[in-house]
Amino acid sequence: MINNQVILVTGGTGSFGKKFIDILLNSFPKVKKIIIYSRDEFKQFEMQERLKNQKNFNKLRFFLGDIRDKSRLLMALAGVDIIVHAAALKQVPAAEYNPMEFIKTNVLGTQNIIECALESKVKKVIALSTDKACSPINLYGATKLCADKIVLSANNIKGKKKISFSVVRYGNVINSRGSVVPKLLKEESSGKFSITDLKMTRFSITLQEGVEAVIWSLFNCKGGEILIPKIPSYNLLTLTRAINKKNKIRIIGIRPGEKIHEEMILPSDSYLTLDIGKYYIIANNLITKKNIKKRLQGKNVKLDFHYKSDTNNIFLNEVKLKKIILNEISPRDI
Numbered sequence: 655m656i657n658n659q660v661i662l663v664t665g666g667t668g669s670f671g672k673k674f675i676d677i678l679l680n681s682f683p684k685v686k687k688i689i690i691y692s693r694d695e696f697k698q699f700e701m702q703e704r705l706k707n708q709k710n711f712n713k714l715r716f717f718l719g720d721i722r723d724k725s726r727l728l729m730a731l732a733g734v735d736i737i738v739h740a741a742a743l744k745q746v747p748a749a750e751y752n753p754m755e756f757i758k759t760n761v762l763g764t765q766n767i768i769e770c771a772l773e774s775k776v777k778k779v780i781a782l783s784t785d786k787a788c789s790p791i792n793l794y795g796a797t798k799l800c801a802d803k804i805v806l807s808a809n810n811i812k813g814k815k816k817i818s819f820s821v822v823r824y825g826n827v828i829n830s831r832g833s834v835v836p837k838l839l840k841e842e843s844s845g846k847f848s849i850t851d852l853k854m855t856r857f858s859i860t861l862q863e864g865v866e867a868v869i870w871s872l873f874n875c876k877g878g879e880i881l882i883p884k885i886p887s888y889n890l891l892t893l894t895r896a897i898n899k900k901n902k903i904r905i906i907g908i909r910p911g912e913k914i915h916e917e918m919i920l921p922s923d924s925y926l927t928l929d930i931g932k933y934y935i936i937a938n939n940l941i942t943k944k945n946i947k948k949r950l951q952g953k954n955v956k957l958d959f960h961y962k963s964d965t966n967n968i969f970l971n972e973v974k975l976k977k978i979i980l981n982e983i984s985p986r987d988i
Contacts, residue, residue: 656682656872658684659735660687660689661678661685661687661734661736661738662691662717662736662737663691663737665691666689666740667697668692669829669830670782670861670864670865671690673861673864674738674865675705679705679708679709679711685713687713687714687715687733688713688715689716689730690714691721691730691741692718692741693720695718702714702716721739721759721763721767722762722763722766723766724769724770727770728770731771731774732774734776735775736777736778736872737767737776737780738780739767739779740782741759742759742763743755744794745794746792746795746909746912747909747911749794749797749911750910750911756793760797764781764800764804764805768805768819772812778818778875779805779808779817779819780821780875781801781805781819781820781822782822782823783798783821783823783880784825785824785825785857785916785918788917788918788919788920789917791913792912793911802821802823805820805821806819806821806880807938809877809938818875819877820871820876820879820880820881821880821881822868822871823882823918824882824885825856825857825859827860827861828860828861828978828979828982834890834893835982838894838897841901842901845900845901846904847897847898847902847903848906849905849906850906850908850912851905851907851908852903853914853964854890854908854915856890856963857886857918857963858885858887858888859885860982861982863883870932878938879937879938879946881934881935882934882935883933884932884968887968887969891903892971895972896979915963916962917960917962917963918961919955919959921958921960924955924958924960927954928953929953929955930951934955935952
């Protein structure tokens, strides 16, 4: 599903896109072409400079454009086999104050992806989602829930076209732009950490694990699934101690639209959810579930199953968090 294919990555200059493209170049040398589709010319320039000495650099194409622009997107999809849709506006507080901008990018932009994919010869679309799309209380999560729904529903309108639409949902990437770890590292030298709530928990995933989930989906998802990796949680207070135990804690209260705990599978999703070992899969209907169960030897979860960050059975302690931070965070991320 990757070798000899043309892959377009929306939001290709973001945290996920950079890691995904690095892994494609190193692990799949027979990939035909990788198109980085994004709207930031400077980030594209930076990416070109960083990768220009790569052995397979000649397989990269940099395409300046916005997913809001359907005609530009359609032009970029000429000859494309696979779309990995990572472009989104993501900052929770920004969404609360700029709701229409988030709707235009996250919802209408995703609609453009689907319509252009159906008009082109694309074979597979994998859209990245977030734990905030599960039972959303903020605008960002609501836009991502809408995006998930329209991606999955696209399987119902494809007709006889050989194309599939799937979603990969996961929690906070430990070193993504705007995330809590780089923020706390910036504050470390001040002797104080500003945190929202001592009880707050979050799911945690590394960029490597996120990319692995997407690559797994490219090989195994057939359409109509939400793939969810089994990942650990952490407590915000434990995170501050992993960075610096001596720093004082200043409680600033939760931000607009923020949850104390995150969720990825609701009890109401459980009757469509399968445990396939390393991942959970939520099917969009019972027929899809039956096919996945047979194909991947999936097991039914309990009917009241709830995948939530505070009741997760895997938690990161200070030692593990410190190790992840040392491995994942580089000085340029701070």
